[in-house]
Amino acid sequence: MPYVLREAGTGRLLARAQVNGYRLPYYGVVLWDTVPTGEEIRESLAQAGEAGDTAAAWEPEALTEHHAKMANVKLRNDPRRQVFWNDNQLSASFADSRGE
Template sequence: MMPYALKNKETSELFSCALENIHGIPYHGVKLWEDREAAEAAAPSFLVERGVDDPWRWEVVGLDEHQAKLCNVKLNNNPNRRVFLTEEGRIDAQ
């Protein structure tokens, strides 16, 4: 199973926001879905609910398990940090 996230088509930023883990504990991380169909169905309303004015700028992308975990490690639960998926498949943070 491959996790799916939302990537900005222009900047390559992966969409991160306030989330809750399976234990109900809040954290800042990259929103992931378990399959492409679920991601594509949920993404437009998910983005609008979070105040995104241009949901069409975001596309569903597949990540491997390592990339998905690395996103949240690099975000370090900090809403001021952003993560990007490079063309080479690296996860970079700012």
Template sequence: MPYVMKHSITGTLLASVQRNGYKLAYYGIMNWEEPPTVEQMAEALAEAGVEPGDPAGKIEDWESLSLNEHEMKMANVKLRNDPRRVVYYRNGILAAKDA
């Protein structure tokens, strides 16, 4: 099962520009095979452009969340490869909106 980072206050899932197996850039949810360590989480926030001074920049406000494969795919579908969109997970429901 993939693990993602969820902002505990807003439910936002961490997304950034990534590269697929063909080295093509896409905007998607960051994920790991195992729960991310604190170091991996800090690196992921930096890679996503979240600064420590930002409202969502405190590492302690983020937690790992296990999603099934279908939920992971749906989160990426909801992003529409658009960095202006945000996906969040609240009460077991995935939803998206424009940032």
């Protein structure tokens, strides 16, 4: 099961610009194969431009492979979009609004 970082207050999943195995850039949810370490969490938050003070608000969360893929589908490779995981449901919106 892949792991993501979920913002406790909103349910937002951490997403940022990345490079895939074919060296193509994309915008997607940050995934780990195992529970991320504190250092991995801090590094990913910094790369995503999240303030260091908010690190405690992010928690590792396990998703199914299907939900992890669907989270990236909902982002549509668009850095203006955010994806949320609440009550075992995914939703997406533009950064200035909540829900789809």
